[in-house]
Amino acid sequence: MTSLLARVGRACVAHPWRTITGWVLVLATAFTVAGAVGGVPQDNYDVPGLRAQAGTELLRRVFPDTSGTEARVVLHMPGGQPVAEQLAEDVTGRLREVADVGNVGTPRFSDDRDTALIDVRYTAPVTDLGDDIVQRLRDATSAATAAGVQVEFAGQVGEQEKAGGGAGEAIGLLVALVVLLIAFGSVLAAGLPIVSALFGLGAGTALTLLVAAFTDVSTLAPTVATMVGLGVGIDYALLLVTRYAEDVRGGLPPRVAAVTATGTAGRSVLAAGATVLVSLSGLLVSGLPDFRSIGYATALVVLATMAAALTLVPALCALSGQRIVSRRHRTRTSAAAAMPTGSERWARRVARRPVLWGLGALAVLLALGAPMLGMRTWPDDAGSGSVDTTARRAYDLIAAEYGPGAYAPVVVAVDLSTMDPAELPGLGARIAAEPGVAEVSPPLVSEDLTGAMIVVQTDYAPRDERSAEVVTTLRDVVLPDGAEVTGTTALYIDLAGLLAERLWWAIGMVVTLSVTVLVVVFRSILVPLKAALVNLLSVAAAYGVLTAVFQWGWGAGLIGVDRPVPVSTFVPLVLFTVLFGLSMDYEVFLISRIREHWQESGDPVDSMVRGLAATGRTITSAALIMVAVFGGFVAAGDTVTKMIGLGLATAVAVDATVVRLVLVPAAMVLMGRANWWMPRRLGRLLPGRPRTSAYVPQEEDGTPAPVG
Incomplete structure (x- = not known):
């Protein structure tokens, strides 16, 4: 392996400009193709095999007009003044006109009437609704905003809005440049690992966008891949540059030192990269499509940064010659070097x-x-998100006005092929009698009488451990065969158990x-x-x-x-x-x-x-x-x-x-x-x-x- 890597290094050192030009062409081609046919990251919330997923599939079958994602519009009047009923009705009518909306519920007012909650159901998953999904809701509720009403959006739609703060890459690169400058005492040596890492990161990102055209790639995948890609990309290049500088100071000619570094330190880069790739394979056993896509995306970026380090770094070192070593290090006396x-x-x-x-x-x-x-x-x-997001503000308002369990109620899906519709009121009563249940909605039966759903609000916030106890009791004690608990809270409970295992x-x-x-x-x-x-x-x-x-x-x-x-x-x-x-x-x-x-x-x-x-x-x-x-x-x-x-x-x-x-x-x-x-x-x-x-x-x- 050492001799093979040395031959790769020799080819790049012998033709440095060809190597650099090749990388530029690779990047330009990759981004051009990705821009033309590549996809965009989007989450896949379906998790086959979970109990909550079975209930979701039943609701999709019997309620196709409301089988997609959900949003909850919160209208709150600051200062304790009541929300005008006519305004709430007008907003409800405008929401019904929003694209892909299948059903809009009747406004539900809080006890003091300073807040109204409107449920919105879509006909498609949130990943299929486009990037402007939150803006469409803002446009539909603009009259309320103009009237001085605070408008916030909850549910999966509202959670699509993320808080700002994407300066992580810039901060990291700036500090990396300072650290490298101190370590090498040379601007050229400090910039070389960063250039290599950026080339590798760019190539890996373009490949990820191409993969997104054929399969779902999690919205978290680019963030994780960027973190890891920048880190290992700079590290791998740093290892090669350090070995190169060490050999130059030891008396080897620069081009020979570049080849030697590729053959020796390059072996460590390969071994280190292999262990990272092996570790990422652990995401494949998660059982979740999003996790697998994080593994694929990060692996692509790691492979690209490895390739950049093993080819681009030797070429850049060959062009840099002894200038990559600071003058102070070049003129060190033998006595100082022996210290x-x-x-x-x-x-x-x-x-x-x-x-x-x-x-x-x-x-x-x-x-x-x-x-x-x-x-x-x-x-x-949403409850753990930043207060800069609309979903977090909606979460706090709903919890304060309707109770901690109102943000993400539990949904009971009932298959009426195994149960007489006349038994639904009795089932609702048994659910309401359970400890921890705050409110149960009347059963909603599908038009073809094949299924029904009952919305259950608990006394606890979704992440409260007692919410899991309520869901477990409903599943194991209360519900008959053919009925299943679903909804965001139930899905999260199942996910936590699956991933822990x-x-x-x-x-x-x-x-x-x-x-x-x-x-x-x-x-x-x-x-x-x-x-x-x-x-x-x-x-x-x-x-x-x-x-x-x-x-x-x-x-x-x-x-x-x-x-x-x-x-x-x-x-x-x-x-x-x-x-x-x-x-x-x-x-x-x-x-x-x-x-x-x-x-x-x-x-x-x-x-x-x-x-x-x-x-x-x-x-x-x-x-x-x-x-x-x-x-x-x-x-x-x-x-x-x-x-x-x-x-x-x-x-x-x-x-x-x-x-x-x-x-x-x-x-x-x-x-x-x-x-x-x-x-x-x-x-x-x-x-x-x-x-x-x-x-x-x-x-x-x-x-x-x-x-x-």
Whole structure:
């Protein structure tokens, strides 16, 4: 693999302008095609196999005119003045004229009549209604707004409006540029990894839009893919540039150094990228179309950034020559170069007392992860959103005026082929008698008498644990055969249970595949097992911080969250699959260099010290960049984006400091030569052979081979 990568690097170095022009053409073509035939991200809310989905399918069959999405229009008069009935009726009439609306209910006034609630049912899913769906409602209710009435929109339609704050990418890139400038002392070297990452991100994004033309791609997928793509794209390029600069300072000609970096550091890039892709495969076992699309989109971006790093970076390095190394580093004296670096001094300190440092690092990780034991998950809903969104304002108004369970009532779908319609009033009465039920609407029977639905309002907010108890009681005790509970609340309850179960399947699959990849890469048994264990600790630390911040409310106001909320059901699985792969990146970066020195010296302690000394600065810089990129997304208005950004930033920060600089070095010193133990039979079955030294293209007499 090393020689193959070196040949790729040699071709790019020999023809740098062709390589750059090729990438420009690829980007231009990809975006042109994506603009012409590509699709747009849209969510798929159907989840086959869930009990709530069965009820939804029944309602779609018997009530086709109202089988699509729903919206709820809230009219509220500030100051406690009553909403005029005629105004509410006029708004209702205008709503009936909105495109794709199948049914509009009668205005429901609050007890003090300062609020009116109007139910709107569409004939199509929310994903088919277009980007201007909220604006159409605003136009229909403009008369109320002009009269001084506060108008807000609830339900799936209202939730399409997201809070602003898309500056995450810009913030991350700006901080990344500063970090790289400090690390290299050269503007050229600082800009090169960012250019490479942007090329890869652009190509991956265009491919994602093309995929969206043929299948549903979640609206969350581009955000996750951008976060990960920027992070790993800069990291992979940084690894190659660092190795290139190191070899140039060591005396290699620039073009030879570019080829050498591709052959050596490029192998780490491939291994790191492979572990990220393997981790993303965990999203495939979720059972949810949206999760699978997040995996596809992120994988495409990761592949594109890997390709950019392995081809574009060598070409740019060849054109940059020695200018990529700052003048200060070029003129360092041999005595200064021989001085131990801060990373080397730190590594020797850990090596002297590995038990003490290892136990200390373990204690920190366990303390950070402890809150995870109390983590509760619930799908992100309007009640946990930003007050800058209409759905959150509608949520608060509905809860205050009609009760906490009024925002997302439970719907009972009844198949009348198994039940006499005359029994419906009695069923409604039994439901109303259950504890936790606040109100039950009269049964609504379809025109062909094949089905009916009963709307049930509970005493509790949708995310309240007692709502789940009411739904479970209705399903298991009250409802007869042929009746099923559905609606947003019931769907969320089912989703929470499904994803909690699938998370363990994903963990098992991802850990097994990742360990297998690392066994092949490092030809070791203990190193991959240790890597899996410490990566699980990093993920647990991220879960713990999320629980403390969002669920307990510790510091939540600092990131724009005004109330404690459960961790979104969608976050743990996405975070695990992404974090496990990103953590493996740093493991690969560090262990690859340690293994090189181990093959040269056979000394486990010295190889750890030299490997950490060589990569400590790179890992720290890469981690700072990733933390900046992910932290920038915490400023976004969407709560799920905040959770993912904070979780990723936390895990990377912990992984690059406590894990990679303390726990892993301490563990490798304690395990000694056992780090590289490999059963002979298994070693013979693995592809490739152990390398004995770093690859440098050479002539027959041992001198570096010319390039180009």
